[in-house]
Amino acid sequence: MQSNQTFADLFRAGGVSRRDFLKFCSLTSVYLGLSPSMVPSIVEAMEKKVRTPVIWLHGLECTCCSESFIRSSHPTIEDLLFNMISLDYDDVLSATAGHQLEDVRRKTMKDYKGKYILAVEGNVSTKDDGVYCMVGGDSFLNTIKETAADAAAIIAWGACASFGCVQNAQPNPSGAAPISDIIKDKPIVKVPGCPPISEVMTGVVTHFHTFGTLPELDRFGRPKAFYNTRIHDKCYRRAFFEAGMFVRSFDDEATRKGWCLYKMGCKGPTTYNSCSKIQWNGGTSFPIGSGHPCIGCSEPNFWDKGPFYTRLAEVPFLGSDSNADKIGVIAVGAAAAGAAAHAAVTAVKKAKAGSEDNDKA
Amino acid sequence: MGRIIEEIYVWRLPVRLYHWINALCTVALFVTGLYIAAPLFNPPLGEAVWYKGMSWWRYLHFASAFIFVANFLFRMYWAVFGGDKYGRFGGFRPWSPAWWGKPFLEQVESYLFLRSEEPNYVGHNPVAALAHFLFIFCGSSFMIFSGLAMYGENNPGGFNSVWFGWMIPLFGSSYTLHWAHHLMAWIFPIYLIMHLYAVFRHDVVDRTSVTSSIVTGYKHKVEEEPV
Known part of the structure; x- marks a missing residue:
């Protein structure tokens, strides 16, 4: 096949007459909502665009x-x-x-x-x-x-x-x-x-x-x-998300009923793609439709934000895998321990100062 | 007991209102936020249209977030235009080396038990000002910006997505931003522990009625207790 064929060439090769070709261009201008004066430019584009x-x-x-x-x-x-x-x-x-x-x-x-x-x-x-x-x-x-x-x-x-x-x-x-x-x-x-x-x-x-x-x-x-939108926004299981109806393990009643996979680590709420709109293989299904949580494969660095089956990412913290909640609880615990220790020192100092004052008196 | 020698009106009504609205919103936001991240309850079996399990928690989170934002903006207005001696940014200049000088160091030394004399401030001491700047100003700003960016994801091309959506590429992805928002939420319980401890301790050590001052607005100076 010639590599620099235009549309007009293709039409001619397919046995379309010049008259029908011009009709096609006029119709195209109607579909595109263009004025009749645009027809010559469409013809030109079809004839010249390789x-x-x-x-x-x-x-x-x-x-x-x-x-x-x-x-x-x-x-x-x-x-x-x-x-x-x-x-x-x-x-x-x-x-x-x-x-x-x-x-x-x-x-x-x-x-x-x-x-x-x-x-x-x-x-x-x-x-x-x-x-x-x-x-x-x-x-x-x-x-x-x-x-x-x-x-x-x-x-x-x-x-x-x-x-x-x-x-x-x-x-x-x-x-x-x-x-x-x-x-x-x-x-x-x-x-x-x-x-x-x-x-x-x-x-x-x-x-x-x-x-x-x-x-x-x-x-x-x-x-x-x-x-432009997240999988979540067009997901057919969104109603279950809003209702708070979640799958909790892959063999429970909710799985059979096709509830929301959010708690199974579904990344649909943070993944921008068209899976829930266009779907796959000519509109047959998509991961969530087949009962598997979205792993967010169209998001940057999704491999490093695992595991796939939890909502909250695990990150290295103090030499082991942690998530935001574990880090938070440890930090809150540290703050509470610090406050308690500070209070203890304050109490000891105060008691000491008090006894010194008493001694002076 | 030592006699009250002076009563000082420190926290004016706008500051006290801000404080309590902020406190309530922060607690509500933290609790609803954790619930949204890990929803606990499952409704009984049935049709999705019968329940609003997740919607209510999300609604509460968003509603308290908007009150939180409005309250925060109001406090910023009051700090700049309020003409309130104890409720303005006035003395807080962390960019100036002088600010980190004697008063700040003295306060730190006092907290570390390196000085026996407690410096006395009617409003916030420099360490408290720094803590408020980091936790309340920077922390809230981050939570507001990241929160609005994620809220904007519900309506691509809308106001929040246009004005705050840049946070998403800044943090790498929507998921990373959610993660950062979740992690940063923990600074508020940490702050709460430090805040309550510092208030109670100052009240016990200095006896300035600082605890009740956020309800009444008044702090007190008391006579040295005769031993």
């Missing part, structure tokens, strides 16, 4: 993002790959391999300088010059710097590329760093999740392809359309 070239790199990762991506149902992955983007390089999905494939990457970088999207799955090993992640005979650290230099924008797929995920959890042996720590001079969209929901992934690509700009981002650089 499919968005995408280079998809894989760093330190498990390919779960790709697995999720290829299961998209709205739009389908076929629609996306054949009609919207031109996935020029993906070392997992490409038919070619080795030098041939690396040449394709360099060619795309040259032909579409400043126009292609760099999609990154996984993060970057930075320790010891990045030797802990070698792809195509070079360190991933070098490859990503080289490929990012001429990209229009970067999409950071998944928790790895966005925030670091399990690779940079304590003690982070390979010095794994999220993309935003490595590339500072390019717009980056973070699409966190382990993996992200497929429709969210394709949605972000579709947005860039349709409007030519990145979607509106929140304070963490995530697209607001998908990461």
Whole structure:
């Protein structure tokens, strides 16, 4: 397939006449609520806009993002790959391999300088010059710097590329760093999740392809359309949360009745994602729907905020694992003991001073 | 008993009102906050629409939080514009080395039993002022900012999310901010123990009626007890 095909080319190849193509453009202007004078610009865009070239790199990762991506149902992955983007390089999905494939990457970088999207799955090993992640005979650290230099924008797929995920959890042996720590001079969209929901992934690509700009981002650089609200806000078990009806162990009556998993450590109230709206695998279910508490996989550093099955994180304190309540009780106890000791000393001093006064008298 | 030689009106009505509203709100916030973090009671089996178990605790927490915030703002107003000799920020200058000088050190020495003479202050002594600054001013400010940031999560793009939402990336994530809010809540019981101890001790040692002064507003100077 020609790599710089426009929509008009695609229509023509599909046997659509020029007359029908113009009808389609007029109808599109109606759907978009535009005035008839906008029709020529739509026609122009459809005739001149080439499919968005995408280079998809894989760093330190498990390919779960790709697995999720290829299961998209709205739009389908076929629609996306054949009609919207031109996935020029993906070392997992490409038919070619080795030098041939690396040449394709360099060619795309040259032909579409400043126009292609760099999609990154996984993060970057930075320790010891990045030797802990070698792809195509070079360190991933070098490859990503080289490929990012001429990209229009970067999409950071998944928790790895966005925030670091399990690779940079304590003690982070390979010095794994999220993309935003490595590339500072390019717009980056973070699409966190382990993996992200497929429709969210394709949605972000579709947005860039349709409007030519990145979607509106929140304070963490995530697209607001998908990461604006918490799982909790749209959770179908929210009514049980408000009612105070909680699962207390995984084999109780409440589990069977599908009550709220808050007490089982559900991170839904602090996790921004679309799982409770879009759900997974074409809307089949999502973790809470299957009776498992949310582990907050789209939140920064979620691995270090465990355990997954308690609400309150455990943190090292005085050489052992503690939580905020244990630390608080110890500190309150220390304050009470301090006050009692101080009171005792005061009493002794006072008694002494009193007896001295009595002696003088 | 020594005769009362002077009665001083120290805590004016706005200060006393602030104190008690703040005390009640803090207790309510601490208790409801802990409950929200670890809800204890389960309603009997039935429909979710019949119960408001968690909603009530959260409602109480938010309602007392807004009273707490309003009360705090009122106290800040009173400290700056109230013209109240004992209820203003006036003498508190921790950024100036002079403030940490003689009066502060003398008070610390006295608390550490290194001096027999108790320095006597009608209002707050410098150590008390520092404790109030750290626990009540900084502590409350943190709880208010982090609390409003989390409250704003209920309405993305709303007032609280726009004005206080920056706390979330500052602390790394919503979960970390919840954790910090939970941990910092413990400074209030710690403060309460220290506060009550210090008040009772001063009352016993100095006999200035400091305990009742937060109800009546009056402190007393008493004659040295003849031995």
